[in-house]
Amino acid sequence: MRVLAKRGGDLVDAMKNPAGTSIWRIGVLSPPLLWLAAFFVFPFVIVFAISLVSATDAQPPFASPLDPTNLTFDNYRLLAEDSLYVASLGIAFRIAAISTFICLLIGYPMAYAIARAAPSLRNVLLLLVMLPFWTSFLIRVYSWMILLRPTGLINASLQSIGLIHEPLPLINNEFAVYLGIVYSYLPFMVLPLYAVLERMDVSLLEAAADLGCRPWRAFVSVTLPLSLPGVLAGSLLVFIPAVGEFVIPDLLGGPESPMIGHVLWTEFFNNRDWPAASAVAVSLLVVLIVPIVIFQALERREAAQ
Amino acid sequence: MSDALIKIEGVTKSFGGAVKAVDDIDLEIGRGEFFALLGPSGCGKTTLLRLIAGLEAPDSGRILIDGMDMSAVPPWHRPVNTVFQSYALFPHMTVADNIAFGLKQDRLPKSDIRDRVAEMLDLLELRTFANRKPDKLSGGQRQRVALARSLAKRPKALLLDEPLAALDRKLRDQVQIELSALQRRLGIAFIFVTHDQDEAMTMATRIALMRSGKLEQVGAPQEVYERPGSSYVADFFGRANILPGRIAGRNGALLRVQSPIPGLTFQAPHSGELAEGTGVWIAVRPENVTFEEHGHPNRANGIVREATYAGDVSRYEIDIGSGLVLRVSIPNRIGESNSRPERNAKVCVSWPNAAGILLTR
Numbered sequence: 001m002r003v004l005a006k007r008g009g010d011l012v013d014a015m016k017n018p019a020g021t022s023i024w025r026i027g028v029l030s031p032p033l034l035w036l037a038a039f040f041v042f043p044f045v046i047v048f049a050i051s052l053v054s055a056t057d058a059q060p061p062f063a064s065p066l067d068p069t070n071l072t073f074d075n076y077r078l079l080a081e082d083s084l085y086v087a088s089l090g091i092a093f094r095i096a097a098i099s100t101f102i103c104l105l106i107g108y109p110m111a112y113a114i115a116r117a118a119p120s121l122r123n124v125l126l127l128l129v130m131l132p133f134w135t136s137f138l139i140r141v142y143s144w145m146i147l148l149r150p151t152g153l154i155n156a157s158l159q160s161i162g163l164i165h166e167p168l169p170l171i172n173n174e175f176a177v178y179l180g181i182v183y184s185y186l187p188f189m190v191l192p193l194y195a196v197l198e199r200m201d202v203s204l205l206e207a208a209a210d211l212g213c214r215p216w217r218a219f220v221s222v223t224l225p226l227s228l229p230g231v232l233a234g235s236l237l238v239f240i241p242a243v244g245e246f247v248i249p250d251l252l253g254g255p256e257s258p259m260i261g262h263v264l265w266t267e268f269f270n271n272r273d274w275p276a277a278s279a280v281a282v283s284l285l286v287v288l289i290v291p292i293v294i295f296q297a298l299e300r301r302e303a304a305q
Numbered sequence: 306m307s308d309a310l311i312k313i314e315g316v317t318k319s320f321g322g323a324v325k326a327v328d329d330i331d332l333e334i335g336r337g338e339f340f341a342l343l344g345p346s347g348c349g350k351t352t353l354l355r356l357i358a359g360l361e362a363p364d365s366g367r368i369l370i371d372g373m374d375m376s377a378v379p380p381w382h383r384p385v386n387t388v389f390q391s392y393a394l395f396p397h398m399t400v401a402d403n404i405a406f407g408l409k410q411d412r413l414p415k416s417d418i419r420d421r422v423a424e425m426l427d428l429l430e431l432r433t434f435a436n437r438k439p440d441k442l443s444g445g446q447r448q449r450v451a452l453a454r455s456l457a458k459r460p461k462a463l464l465l466d467e468p469l470a471a472l473d474r475k476l477r478d479q480v481q482i483e484l485s486a487l488q489r490r491l492g493i494a495f496i497f498v499t500h501d502q503d504e505a506m507t508m509a510t511r512i513a514l515m516r517s518g519k520l521e522q523v524g525a526p527q528e529v530y531e532r533p534g535s536s537y538v539a540d541f542f543g544r545a546n547i548l549p550g551r552i553a554g555r556n557g558a559l560l561r562v563q564s565p566i567p568g569l570t571f572q573a574p575h576s577g578e579l580a581e582g583t584g585v586w587i588a589v590r591p592e593n594v595t596f597e598e599h600g601h602p603n604r605a606n607g608i609v610r611e612a613t614y615a616g617d618v619s620r621y622e623i624d625i626g627s628g629l630v631l632r633v634s635i636p637n638r639i640g641e642s643n644s645r646p647e648r649n650a651k652v653c654v655s656w657p658n659a660a661g662i663l664l665t666r
Contacts, residue, residue, distance in 0.1 A: 201391065201393065203389050203391055203393040204393050204395060206360050206380075206387075206389070206393065207387070207389055207393035207394075207395075208395075208406075209359075209360070209379070209380040209381050210358055210359075210360070210380050210381070210386055210387045210455075211381075211386065211406055211407030211410060211454065211455075211458065212381045212382075212407050212410035212411055212458065213381055213406075213410050214381055217410070221406075222395060225397050226396070226397055
C-alpha cells in the first residue's frame with residue numbers, strides 16, 4: 001500500500017508541477033490513466049446513473065437517467081430498509097474477514113519460509129505458489145466440487161477405508177466457502193508478505209539477538225512490526241475481492257448464508273432489477289473504498305511526519 | 306596473558322566446502338584493550354568477530370569470555386555486544402527506543418531504563434535526536450546510536466564490524482579520535498574488524514593481522530611495523546622494500562646476505578642460527594633509505610626510474626639491477642630540496658644495519 005500511496009503521490013506531483021513534466025512522463029502515465037477512465041470511471045458512471053432510476057419492463061429494463069424527472073433515491077432507500085441486503089453484506093464481511101485471517105495464518109509462515117530459503121530455491125517456491133494461476137479459476141472451483149461432494153473423492157475414499165459410514169457434509173455450507181476462498185486467494189496474501197520479508201535486513205535479527213532477544217521475541221518485536229505493510233497489503237488484496245465474491249459461494253456455498261455478491265447476481269439476472277443491482281454495486285464500492293482512502297490518508301500523514 | 310578477557314582456543318570455522326574461514330586460531334584479548342582484527346577481505350576477521358558474538362558457532366575449539374566457556378551460550382546471553390557494519394538500527398523505533406531495546410530484554414525496571422538511556426544519549430551527544438527515527442539521521446549519527454544501543458547493556462567487550470567503513474572520508478578521522486577517546490573513558494575492551502592498516506595502526510593498542518583464516522602476527526602497532534615476522538606483514542603495514550637473498554655468513558650480531566646481484570651483499574641483525582645458503586628476505590622501509598654520499602654500510606648503485614613529489618615526502622623508485630627496484634622516500638623540509646636526484650640520474654642508496662629486517666618467510 002505504501003508503494004501504491006507513493007505512486008499516487010508522484011502522480012499528484014506530476015500534475016501539480018507541469019513545468020517539470022517531460023513529454024516522456026506524460027507518455028508513461030497516460031496509458032494507465034486512460035485505462036482507468038475507460039474501464040473503471042466510465043462504466044462506474046453508467047452503473048451509478050442506472051442506480052438512480054427505477055426499473056421498467058422495457059428494453060433496457062430501466063427508465064432513462066438522462067431525463068431528470070426519473071432520478072430517485074428509492075433504490076438506496078430499499079437497500080437500507082430491506083434487511084436482506086444489510087444482512088448479506090454482513091455475511092460477506094464476516095466470511096471475507098475470517099477467510100482473510102485464515103489466509104494470514106497460513107500465508108505468513110509460507111512467505112517467511114520462502115523468504116528465508118536458499119536464494120536458488122526461492123524462485124522455485126514462488127513459482128509453486130503461483131502455479132494454480134495457470135489453470136482457470138472456474139475450473140479449479142469446479143474441481144473442489146468434485147472433491148467435496150457426498151460422492152466425491154474425499155468422502156468416497158474415507159468411506160472405502162471404513163473411517164466414516166455416512167458422507168461428511170463438505171459442500172454447500174460455509175465450510176466449503178471458507179475453503180474455496182482461502183484456497184483461491186492465498187497467493188495474494190503470500191506474495192506481498194514475501195516481498196516485505198525478503199527485503200528485510202537479516203542483520204536486524206542478529207542485532208536483536210545480540211541485544212538479548214530470544215528468537216521468538218525478536219520475531220514479535222522486529223520482524224512482525226516491520227512486515228505490517230505486507231500484512232496490510234495482503235489482507236486488502238484478499239479481503240476486498242472476497243467480500244464481493246460470487247462464484248465460490250454460488251458453487252460451493254449453501255442457501256443459508258447468501259453473500260452480497262450472490263444477492264447482486266440474483267437481483268440482476270433473476271429479478272432483472274438493474275437499478276437495484278446497480279445500487280448494491282455502488283454501495284459495495286463505497287463501503288470498501290472509504291476505509292482504504294482514510295487509511296491511505298493516515299499513512300501519508302504518518303510518512304510526512 | 307593472565308588477565309585475558311577473551312580466550313580463543315583452537316577455533317576453526319568453515320562454511321561448507323574445504324576453505325576454512327577461521328583456521329585453528331588461538332588468541333587472547335585483555336580487559337581494556339583496543340584490539341584490531343586486520344586483514345584483506347575474506348581473511349576470516351569478520352567470522353572471528355561473529356564467533357565471539359555467538360552469531361556463528363565454531364566447528365571446533367572454544368571461546369571463553371571472562372573465564373566462562375561460551376560454547377553453549379547463545380548470543381542473547383553473552384556479555385558482549387556488537388556494532389554492526391550496517392548499524393542494523395531498528396527502523397520502526399526512535400533513537401531512544403533503539404537504545405532501550407536491549408535493556409527491555411533484560412527486564413530492567415522502567416526507571417533504570419530511562420536513566421541508562423539518558424546517560425547514553427548524553428555520552429554520545431544524541432539528546433536532540435532522541436525522538437527521531439533512524440532514517441532521519443546522518444551516517445555519523447546512526448553510528449553513534451548503534452554505539453549507544455550496544456554500550457547501554459554495559460558489555461564486557463564491544464565488538465565493532467568495520468566501524469568506519471560506512472562513513473565518508475572526512476568524518477572518518479574525527480570518528481577515529483572519538484572512538485579512541487570513548488574506549489579510554491569507558492575502559493572496556495573494544496575489538497574491531499578492519500581492512501585498513503592505517504585505521505588499525507591509529508586506533509588499536511594491539512593488532513592481529515589475519516591471512517586466509519590464520520593469524521599472521523599479533524602485536525602492538527610499533528611492533529608489527531618495526532619487527533614484522535614475515536614478508537607478508539612487512540608488506541601489509543606501510544611500504545617495504547623486500548629484497549631476496551641467501552645467507553652468506555655471520556658478522557657478530559649481523560647476518561650477511563648475498564643478493565641476486567653479484568658482489569652485492571647486505572647485512573641485518575638476527576639472533577637466530579641460519580645455515581649458509583638459506584633463502585631469506587631483507588625488508589627495508591623506504592623512509593630508512595637515503596641518498597647521502599657517505600652513508601651507511603648497506604649500499605647499492607642504481608638509476609632513478611621515478612621521482613614524485615607528494616607534499617610531505619618525495620618518493621623515488623631506484624633500479625639497482627637484476628630487476629630489483631628500491632623505493633625511497635625522503636621527507637621534504639624547507640631548504641633541503643635542492644640536492645634531490647632527477648629522473649634517470651645515477652645515485653647511490655644506503656641504509657643502516659638496524660634498518661634491515663631479516664625475514665625467513
